[in-house]
Amino acid sequence: MSAFQISGMRTLGDAFGATANRFPDRVAVRCGDRSLTYRELDEASARWAAVMRREGCAGRPVAILLDRSENMIVAALAAMRAGAWYVPLDPESPPARLALILADVEPAMLVTSGRLARTAPASVPVTFVEELAEAPAPDPAEAYEIAESDYAYAIFTSGTTGRPKGVAITHANAIGLFTAADQVYDLGPDDVWTMTHSFAFDYSVWEIWGALLSGGCVVVVSSEIARNPAALRQLLQDERVTLLCQTPTAFSRLITEEERHTDRLPLRWLIVAGEELRFAVCRRWFAKYGDDEPVLLNMYGITETTVHTTYHQVRRADLEQTGSIIGRALPGQGFRLLDSELAPVPVGEVGEIVVTGSGVAPGYLNRPELTAQRFVELPTADGGTEPGYRSGDLARQRPDGSLVYLGRADDQVKIRGHRIELGEIQSVLSAVPGVVAAAVIVRGTEAAANPVVKSRHTHTEIRHVRDLLRGGARRAADTPGRIVAYIVRGDDFDTDQAFAALRERLPGYMQPAFVLPIDEIPMNGNGKLDKARLPAPSSGGYLRPSARPSDGEDSGGALTRVLGGLFQEVLGIDGVAEDDSFFTVGGDSILALDLCAAAEQRGIVLELADVYQLQTPRALAEVARSGEERAGVEPFSQISAADRALLPTAGVEDAYPLALLQAGVLFHSAFGAENNVYCDVFRFRLSAPFDRAALETALARAVARHDILRTSFHFSGFSQPLQVVHDSGTAELTVLDISDLDAGRQDAALDEWLDHEKSTPYDWNRPALMRFTAHLLGNGEFVLWMCFHDALLDGWSESAVLSEILTDYWAIANGSMRPEAPRPTRRFADFVALEQAAVRDEDIIKFWTAELADARPMSLPRLADGPREADADRIGFLSVEIGPELSERLEETAAARNASLKHVLLAAHTRVQAVLNSRDEVLIGVESNGRAEGQGATEVLGTHLNVVPYRLRTQGVSWGGLIDAVWAKERELLPYRRFPYAEVGRLMGTSEVSDILFNFTHFHGYAALAGTGIRVVDAEGYNQTNLTLRVEFNKDPFTDVLSLDVEADLDRVTEPQLRMIAELYGNALASLAADVNAIPSQHDLLIEYYYSPCT
Template sequence: MELGAELDPRNVLAALVAVVSRRSLQEKIQVSGQVAMELDLTADPTFAELSARVHALVGERFTVRVDGMELTATDSGTALGSEAGDDPGRIAGQVRRALADGLHEPSRRISVLELASDTDRALVAAFEGSGTAPAPARCVHDLVDERARRTPDAPAVGTGAEEITYGQLVDRADQLAARLAHAGAGPGHVVGVLGERSPETIISLLAVLKAGAAYLALAPEWPDARLAALLGDASVEVVLAPGEFAGRIPGGLTVVPVDTSAEVRGAGPGPLPAGLTPGHLAYVSYTSGSTGEPKGVCVPHAAVSRLVSSPDWTVFGPTDVFLQVSPVSFDASVLEIWAPLCNGGRVVLLPPGRVDVDRMGEVIRTAGVTHLWLTAGLFHQMVDHQLGRLGGVRHLFAGGDVVSPQAVARLLAAHPGMSFTNGYGPTENTTFTACATFRDPPPPGPVPIGRPISGTRVKVLDAEGKTVPPGVVGELHAAGAGLALGYLGRPAATADRFVPDPDGASPGARLYRTGDLVRWRSDGMLDFCGRADSQVKINGYRVEPDEIATVLAAHPEIRSAAVVDEPGSGSGKQLVGYVVPVRSSSDAPPPGDLRGWLRDRLPEYLVPARIVTLAELPLTLNGKVARDALPQARTAARSVPNDYVAPRLPVERLLCRLWSETLNIEKIGIDDDFFELGGHSLIAADLLARLQNEYGIEIPARMLYLSPTVGELAELEELAPLRARLG
């Protein structure tokens, strides 16, 4: 495509380099052909600075290639063509606009050069969604009550051993709500709910909403320090907890026992608050905080209603059977619990404890699960190890991280007629912001995160808040009925992330800056391109490494710390901590002690798989931690407190080798606990799959939880054939 003879081709090349960087997120651009060079854009140069570099290195006549685009400058003019199937016309238009903006204002940084035309802006506006909910907003408990009035005898919540109907669910929640009101809970209050996956926990959540309060779901596996910190931060005064967990609640708080038996329920419900609106707070969900402090996201009833009432991206109804897999403290549970209960469906609860794919596959089959939400890591494991058990599922949702297109293709090829949704969404926009749904295997390439769902409007903007055209990376901003109210008790953090929406339909409309980088496809789908900050996803959980580093650095024997993510087992990621001790490296606390320090203060998913001691943390010229310079050895030292005991038997040596390779740890002893070494359910599935695929030994996942050391595992009856074979 001809760009014109009047243009200085070196300025055109500078504009092309800027456009390629904006489209690809590359900071070092390779130029090849008659001129070979690398242009480093890490410092985000101005157009004038970039153009000056190009002028110093390139003459007026040349043919060069940049990321599949060929730029030719001759006496007759400058032309741009594509070697890689890209649309040269669209890219040429972006180059023209970048060049015009850069020449008009040479001091502009290349990250904010104008690339969008009026046509681009009109096209993107059609992709962005309306932000209007598909149905009038309702309170969550009103939606459940309505279903209970229609079908009181329909099953609502079940475990296999226990089943409660909609009538029983609402009746017990009413009774418990009255007890909460008597304890002082009501509108404007946050009530803690501490419990595992159980009917009582579901009843508790509904009771809190009926009392007019908001629930803060707490996980029993969290350390006491974490529970106390969140309860204090949310100003919780009343906590619902079963008897076995009541002793973990800090003194001074009112503990209402979760006992919904007839003997405790009493004569009838007391008066419940009137005047509740969908704008009232429904729940508070804490996310990992970049400042080292977790932030409570405040989600109103209207945002949940927008997610579960008459969505345009799926259909929820009375025949749906959802499996609740997620911890209630994780916002995926909002979909798992309230989508079925607000639409007359049924919730099946995975038994409490660690999630293992064997048990989950069996529950899916026996309970007739039709709808299943899985984090990306768990989705990959289910496809690898339980694909046949997914045959009855009508709609499978996955998200929380990048999903494998090969896994999606395997799933849909094995189960024709199933719908698969790749769902994307931060907690601040209530579980899902955009979704891509497939009934046939998606085309090759990354699986998109889709289009904005009903009730959501999104914008993709550059650093100056300007719309970027399709193909160019920008930060995703979300608006609409799913938006949270903000962060509990943190007005500054709220103002930083929830910014004014200049295109909002009503006064005070806001946009949530997600910190996620995306690009529009030409068909209106969004591609996920990574994080604008250091936030990462580990096993589906949103993690701010700086929060963990802050806790590590608070250890009395640690001077400074950093935490990064790196590739872990299979396709997943793992966290790695780096610490500098107060004294010498030889006096540093053992890694196992530091991981124990973290376990006492943070949930397990925030504890790094390994911790490395350094003399100093590498720093950039600006004094920040140079994360790229941190050593990333593929194996780590043992980080458990027990003494090393070497394997003696052939089967023990084999298992130690497999554990070492799967966990990326250099030396495993027969008394080392798999989970204390950093293992979790997804890594366990990989390990057991290797035993089955390479040695024909099939061990249920629960056996690893019961026998978590090499020595114990080697003695299992299931390994008798392997012991006999090895001698």
């Protein structure tokens, strides 16, 4: 039986009336604890419609400005039944924008509330919703004849001139949409829909009337819940929602939340539309739900073509497809792919989507010139014509008839589901006093300039266009481009006035992420904007308002400002804007944990995954929630009662299993051929007076504060290897005075000591696997050695504990001992518990099984030929200075792509490894931080590391596309980052997933030393691993200059080849910084160093 029994219906009002007669006592609308049955909605809308008819609304627009509630739906239905057409308005829009819309439509009535009426111009006739609610029953004789060609509603979208444009949709358009839906969907009166989108967004048309014309129930969702994935998911469960509509951005956030739950949602249908869906994000959804139920539909449509035009059911097989498949036209709808002269393009070639069929609107309200540009008449086979709408969207048609979406052809973009004309933003800026000229673009995408080519062009030219678009499709799966505005300033320009104009005239989603002052707007030979010559935003080159807006002016709200302040606090910078990405203004994985902890101290819960996905104060404010401090694991809760009984009754604070990385390195160290493997030695030559008592006190304080410095390791005696935390411990300190030696003999003594230290084993059963030595050099200098086993500390912990010790040392030596810092609220035991949980998590295991299906382990080809020299060190080490200029350019590249410096460097690493291994697809190990979240997380010492395999393709991908792919991959893998590397190997059936390791470090904790009188003259580190190649980039905490450390197994790589590899990295970085749009696989830059792997 048809769910939408609307055959022969002429209007939405008629169709609703038929549904109300079929299901009078079913609930039609729910909003919180309020609800309306179909009968109640029918009667209320009839009363309101009678008032509207008496006020002369028939044939005219009725504007509706209400908070989300059932009253919006009553008012909209009443307007249509009165013979009027409704114009939905968003209360969150700036008053200036609302005024432009109201002036354009000249409504016969504005239905609003007492609170919101203040935002309406005085000339608009206002009717309060409270008055309509008290209207008497209508007189049946007041019925008004409504034609199917009459308008049903009008939606306003962004306009190029700064004036929003209204799209009027007829009853026939809307009836056509739901008639088509009846042939695609299996819907009925038992379905529960949600209205999660703004009433002024055309998605709401589908959400409201799709439910009410099929006998279902529509749940009106508050904007606060709609923007909070956790709250939305709870609502979906509580209301037993079966059909949910989401933009891809919102869908990605919901997936992240969904991964925290084991129960299943009751959804039957999940519809994703409003912007491009990149199918990679669906992988995580399918890992839990599969691809049968709920049915996942990717739908394409435009306000001008009545919400939806095409549909495609997304399946697992689509995850490997390039581009976003938007499918076939709905029944009664159609499309053509045309070139710039409206000539058809061949199947497989790129063209503009021109929509035909029942959904095409009559045109724009009061905009005849624009209507003539976009709404065209197309010839038909019978010699006639049919109306079409030029979408400005690019696509190609697959052999099966479906479409693949390829991006925008003009300056109209979609960001977070909102249609935006960049010209509207440019118009607002141009009207600001003191702005001589302005230009607005979107950065972070790779859309080709004017990519629609005529069909007579050669196949090679068209393929080049398609390759450019494919590069753009590889950008981050759920991170939209960023709006960047450029202005030429005159003498009377005022920065604060410009930002005030943007806030007053534009909604939040249209605010530029950056406003950059430039000397002139660059033009090309045709007199058009030359986008390639516009500079990328840099950390200090863009304008900021001098003060934060007040509560009444801040479109982001109080929480947005609080989070912006936390960004500034954690990053140590000023002027963070609402749409600044945490990672492009200095954030990294450690600082992201600090941000979550700082928020938690203020009673705000931020999930680490949300920081990675959403990144900006504005976006994070939408999902942040209040909550309690996260609780850690209880002592001894991770071991059996039998093992607990074997431990001493006194002197032990906790015991728990080894982290798997700890177990691995301890095993290799204890039972390997060379027992110094994984022993780390760091040497710091310090210019400062030496005070043994002060250093011993500082060391004792560090041991007392940190569990791991009081930990012993036990391979036997218990049911499993354990680490035992003692309630006390001592840091071993040896002081050697070599001040009587000359400089040459001092160096020799230090080298001799180092050789001995490297071969000195640790006693696992004593806390801790760490010792310190000071060599006194005289002249106010000494060398401090910090030696520890790699199972004890990761790189961040090493920098943190040394900074803590030296800062304490300086204060104690100068008679100003600081109060003893409390122990961190989190412990290394928390990380171990999280790792153990990951090992047992079936969803994580399924993810990695799918992620690495058919993946080939990657081992660096053997480059070294001939026997190893008997006295050669096993590990070759080469340090490369990248230099300040290239470092800065790489930072700017990262900021322009809304990525972090790590992603830029990892993109270069990925391409170099593709060349060295002669592989298109690479599988590389990336050191990852798996620390527990919460207060004190970054203060916890330990080995919170894991190696996470990244599987990436590089052939035919631009540098920018590769950066975006790396960034997207990191976000995709974030929920699964704690699954141990050894377990990944077991899933793949190999002991070596990859013997190539990438790491990026920025130990900004060292910057604390700048506040002391200690000067680090130089520093060196010695550590040994069993990897073939380890590539580590480091950002200096004092200069921000990058360096590159390359370590290689000299059994596999000769020293000249090691230098060649380092040069490859240098060439890759230079190429990337010079042209982020270059496709490295098409150039000789990286392959000019030819080699033949040895057999």
